[in-house]
Amino acid sequence: MIDLLLQVIWFLIPAGVANLVPPVFAKLLPRWNTPMDFGLELRGKRLLGSHKTIRGLVTGVLCAALLHYLQTRLAIRWSWAEDLAIDPVYYQYWWIGAWLGFLALVGDALKSLVKRQLHIAPGKPWLPWDKIDWIIGTLAGSWFIFHFEMRFAITAILCGLLLSFAGKIVGYWLNINSSWI
Numbered sequence: 502m503i504d505l506l507l508q509v510i511w512f513l514i515p516a517g518v519a520n521l522v523p524p525v526f527a528k529l530l531p532r533w534n535t536p537m538d539f540g541l542e543l544r545g546k547r548l549l550g551s552h553k554t555i556r557g558l559v560t561g562v563l564c565a566a567l568l569h570y571l572q573t574r575l576a577i578r579w580s581w582a583e584d585l586a587i588d589p590v591y592y593q594y595w596w597i598g599a600w601l602g603f604l605a606l607v608g609d610a611l612k613s614l615v616k617r618q619l620h621i622a623p624g625k626p627w628l629p630w631d632k633i634d635w636i637i638g639t640l641a642g643s644w645f646i647f648h649f650e651m652r653f654a655i656t657a658i659l660c661g662l663l664l665s666f667a668g669k670i671v672g673y674w675l676n677i678n679s680s681w682i
Contacts, residue, residue, distance in 0.1 A: 505656055510660060511582075513661055515565035516602060516636070517635070517668070518602070520635040523556070523606075524678060526560040533554075536553060543618065549614055549617065550623040553609070558603075561606050566602065568598060605639045608642075609638065633658050633665070
């Protein structure tokens with residue numbers, strides 16, 4: 502069970518980082534804030550809202566790619582890191598990290614689309630979806646590459662839920678997030 506948990510965490514690292522860095526870069530690059538939906542509306546409501554930006558998408562994908570690159574370097578150097586991959590394919594392609602980051606952010610954006618249509622304001626909690634949206638996006642879009650088992654997906658959702666809460670709390674302590682939930 503520990504092996505499964507470690508594999509899940511290792512797999513989620515690039516996607517989780519992609520999901521966490523947009524608020525950080527919003528503080529570092531405040532002017533680069535073009536919304537991903539370009540102001541478009543559906544049924545009189547913004548598609549995603551102003552909180553989902555091109556800056557967040559680009560920086561999230563780039564950071565995920567960087568983290569995956571570091572994981573690959575570790576796997577080349579140490580067998581313990583190589584053994585953490587759910588599939589040898591994980592280290593074979595340079596684009597895997599960027600893809601995982603992109604999927605995490607797409608999952609988050611799709612959840613925002615649903616929130617806007619349900620009249621839930623940006624930044625307002627919508628539990629548990631606010632915590633697992635990125636994981637569901639990552640799992641759904643990467644299954645065709647890795648073909649993981651259901652127990653892997655369930656462990657990823659539960660683990661990611663805990664990691665999301667931890668990340669949100671740290672972000673709150675660092676004054677990046679306005680709420681700890």
